[in-house]
Amino acid sequence: MGEPLLVLVVIALGTYAMRAAFLVTARARPPAALARMLPNVGPAVLAAITLPALLAPRGHITPTDTVPALVAAAVAALVWRRTRSLPLALFAGLGLSLLARAVLP
Amino acid sequence: MSTPVDRAPAAHLHRGARDTVAVIVAYVPFGLTVGAAMANSGVSPLVAWASSPLLFGGAGQLISVQLLGAGAGSAVTVLAALVVNARFLLYSAALAPHVADWPRRARWLGAHLLADPVYALAAARFSDPAAAGRPRDRMAYYAGAGVTLWCAWMLLTGLGMLLAGVLPAGFRLELAAPLTFLLLLLPMLRGRAALVAAAAGGLAAAAAAGLPLGLNVLVGAAVGVAAGTLAGGRHG
Numbered sequence: 379m380g381e382p383l384l385v386l387v388v389i390a391l392g393t394y395a396m397r398a399a400f401l402v403t404a405r406a407r408p409p410a411a412l413a414r415m416l417p418n419v420g421p422a423v424l425a426a427i428t429l430p431a432l433l434a435p436r437g438h439i440t441p442t443d444t445v446p447a448l449v450a451a452a453v454a455a456l457v458w459r460r461t462r463s464l465p466l467a468l469f470a471g472l473g474l475s476l477l478a479r480a481v482l483p
Numbered sequence: 484m485s486t487p488v489d490r491a492p493a494a495h496l497h498r499g500a501r502d503t504v505a506v507i508v509a510y511v512p513f514g515l516t517v518g519a520a521m522a523n524s525g526v527s528p529l530v531a532w533a534s535s536p537l538l539f540g541g542a543g544q545l546i547s548v549q550l551l552g553a554g555a556g557s558a559v560t561v562l563a564a565l566v567v568n569a570r571f572l573l574y575s576a577a578l579a580p581h582v583a584d585w586p587r588r589a590r591w592l593g594a595h596l597l598a599d600p601v602y603a604l605a606a607a608r609f610s611d612p613a614a615a616g617r618p619r620d621r622m623a624y625y626a627g628a629g630v631t632l633w634c635a636w637m638l639l640t641g642l643g644m645l646l647a648g649v650l651p652a653g654f655r656l657e658l659a660a661p662l663t664f665l666l667l668l669l670p671m672l673r674g675r676a677a678l679v680a681a682a683a684g685g686l687a688a689a690a691a692a693g694l695p696l697g698l699n700v701l702v703g704a705a706v707g708v709a710a711g712t713l714a715g716g717r718h719g
Contacts, residue, residue, distance in 0.1 A: 382551045383530045389564040390537035396572040398594035404579035415712045419577035420606045421677040422684030422707025424668040426700045429685030430692045431661035465508035471662045
C-alpha cells in the first residue's frame with residue numbers, strides 16, 4: 379500500500395506545480411504575442427482530447443465504432459445549439475449512440 | 484436586504500455552482516466509469532480512490548492507477564501521468580491574465596481546482612467582459628464551480644468503485660467523456676481564431692493518435708494554438 383500511495387503523492391505534487399505555475403506568477407498584462415495565443419489554448423486542447431476519442435472510441439477507427447460516435451457528436455452539438463443544455467445534449471448523444479450500436483451489425 | 488454590491492460575489496458563487504451542476508450531470512457516466520476502472524485495477528481501493536482528492540482529474544487518475552495496478556515502475560507511472568496532466572500547465576497560462584488581480588493565497592488555493600470543466604467554464608465566462616465582473620466576483624464564480632465539482636468528483640468516483648461489480652458487463656460508456664468535452668468546447672468556439680484552433684488541434688491530435696502516453700493531445704494543443712493565433716492575427 380505504501381509505495382503506490384507515494385507514487386500518487388509525487389504525481390499530485392507535479393500536477394499541482396503545473397496547475398499553479400502561471401496562476402501564482404500571473405501578470406495582468408502578458409506580453410502581446412502571448413496574449414494573442416492564450417485564448418486559443420482551450421479550443422485547441424479540448425478539441426485535441428475530443429476528436430481522436432470520437433474517431434476511435436476504442437482505439438481504432440472502425441465503421442461500427444466511428445459512425446455512431448460521430449452521429450452522437452452531431453446530435454449532441456445540435457441539441458446544445460437548440461437548448462444550451464449540457465445534460466440534455468449529452469444524454470441525447472449517448473442515447474443515440476446506444477441505439478445506433480444496437481441497430482448496426 | 485443587502486445592496487447589489489454586497490450581493491454580487493454571492494450571486495457569482497451561486498452561478499458558478501449552478502453552471503457546474505450541469506457539468507456534473509454530464510460527468511456521471513464518466514465519473515462512474517473512472518471509479519469502476521480504478522476498482523478493477525488491482526490497486527487497493529482506498530489508495531486508488533485517494534487519487535481523486537490528490538489529482539482531481541479523471542484521465543491522469545486512470546493512467547496512474549492502471550499503471551500502478553499493472554505493476555509498472557514508479558518512474559514510468561509518474562512520467563506518464565505528468566504527460567497526461569501537462570495540459571494543466573496550458574490551462575494555468577491561459578487563465579493567468581484573468582486571476583492576476585486575485586490575492587496570492589486565492590491563486591495558490593485555486594490552482595488545485597483547475598480541472599478541465601472548471602477551466603472551460605471559467606475561461607468562457609471571464610473572457611466575456613460583461614459577465615466576468617470584479618476580481619471578487621471572478622473568485623466567487625471560480626470557487627463555486629471548483630468546489631462543487633471537487634465534492635461531486637469525490638462522490639462519483641467513490642460510487643463508481645462501489646458499483647464496479649454491479650454495473651452490467653455491457654455497460655460501455657466510452658463516449659461519455661468525449662461528448663462531455665465536446666460540450667465544454669462548443670461554448671468556446673466564438674470567432675474565427677477559436678474555430679481554427681479547434682479544427683487544427685483536433686485534426687493534428689487525431690493524426691498523431693499513435694503516439695504513446697497521450698502525447699498526441701500535446702501535439703494537437705501546439706498545432707491548434709499556433710494555427711488559431713495565425714488566423715486571429717490576420718483577421719482579428
